[in-house]
Amino acid sequence: LKRVALLTSGGDAPGMNAAIRAVVLAAHHSHIEVLGFFHGFNGLLDNDPTLLDLSSVNDIIRLGGTILKSARCPQFQTPTGLKQAANTLVKQHCDALIVIGGDGSFTGMLALKQYWHGQMIGIPGTIDNDIDGSDATIGFSTAVNTAIDAIDKIRDTANAFERIFIVELMGRHSGHITFNVGVACAAEQVLSFENFCADNQEHKLEQLAQEINTLQQTRQNSYILVIAENVWPGGATALARELKARFAIDSTACVLGHIQRGGSPDAKDRVIATKMGVAAVQALINGETDMMIAEQNSRICSVPLEQAIQHQKKVNPNLVAAHENILALTAQNQC
Numbered sequence: 001l002k003r004v005a006l007l008t009s010g011g012d013a014p015g016m017n018a019a020i021r022a023v024v025l026a027a028h029h030s031h032i033e034v035l036g037f038f039h040g041f042n043g044l045l046d047n048d049p050t051l052l053d054l055s056s057v058n059d060i061i062r063l064g065g066t067i068l069k070s071a072r073c074p075q076f077q078t079p080t081g082l083k084q085a086a087n088t089l090v091k092q093h094c095d096a097l098i099v100i101g102g103d104g105s106f107t108g109m110l111a112l113k114q115y116w117h118g119q120m121i122g123i124p125g126t127i128d129n130d131i132d133g134s135d136a137t138i139g140f141s142t143a144v145n146t147a148i149d150a151i152d153k154i155r156d157t158a159n160a161f162e163r164i165f166i167v168e169l170m171g172r173h174s175g176h177i178t179f180n181v182g183v184a185c186a187a188e189q190v191l192s193f194e195n196f197c198a199d200n201q202e203h204k205l206e207q208l209a210q211e212i213n214t215l216q217q218t219r220q221n222s223y224i225l226v227i228a229e230n231v232w233p234g235g236a237t238a239l240a241r242e243l244k245a246r247f248a249i250d251s252t253a254c255v256l257g258h259i260q261r262g263g264s265p266d267a268k269d270r271v272i273a274t275k276m277g278v279a280a281v282q283a284l285i286n287g288e289t290d291m292m293i294a295e296q297n298s299r300i301c302s303v304p305l306e307q308a309i310q311h312q313k314k315v316n317p318n319l320v321a322a323h324e325n326i327l328a329l330t331a332q333n334q335c
């Protein structure tokens, strides 16, 4: 093992730089070169990499984003694109490829297997935490903390004006961010894939309207509903419009959006990214391939890439139950 290709792909996540640094440090320690490719899989098509030495990762552990840039790459989903990427890896004498990204990126790696036979290791870097086989992904913790910070601020103004806010959070098609943030911010309600199905839309709208009206009659205060993106047709803005049109309820929609992807990684993400980066290099040295580095019960391990993309990972049922219990207790205390 002499030369490893490294890239970041899909949605960027705080902590990707910490993982890049760890890969470079661990590889350097074992006399392995690291070639950094830019803009996700596009970098393999462009064939314009850069050698990552120790100085290139100096002082990047605290930076959000990714020094290798990230991007979607539709061309990589075609046989021509995959062949071109494989050619680049051969021409550049790369023995292995490490990709820091989400489930789409891992699917891309598995597709590349048809045309390239080097070793491949994935590192889960996505704020969504929707990767099977790992308790956490790089960026999730920071994204949750960023959203908490923002909603705490929204709460101040919501309290001052006794307003209703509907705050939309990222997460693609999973409620890991939404439920964690909802519980941590004592949101009056959480709406996510785990407790709502679009077939129930009409019923849910009535239920929410009733809840808001009851709460406003019993005490004058703010009401914060956090909703997962993609869960309500049209998102937070549509829901606010429907509450107004159907029940004359005024609410303010707030889409937190990309601030959840930015910022300096928190301690948890820096540590997990560092451990995973080192483990990825070690896995390659051990001869592993087609695996993803994971964290299970605080232990670093590796799981097959196929397992990582199963889309079976559920929000911890204890967390969903905790939210329901807190709501029930709050309601009882108001009676």
Ligand code: ATP
Binding pocket: 009, 010, 011, 012, 040, 041, 071, 072, 073, 074, 075, 076, 077, 078, 101, 102, 103, 104, 105, 106, 107, 108, 109, 111, 125, 126, 127, 128, 172
């Ligand atoms: P996140 O969930 O954080 O956005 P991700 O890695 O899931 O990260 P995607 O946009 O889904 O992000 O995927 C990243 C890239 O992976 C795509 O732009 C594409 O280049 C590649 N990819 C995804 N699916 C496939 C596939 N079936 N075949 C080949 N490449 C793929």
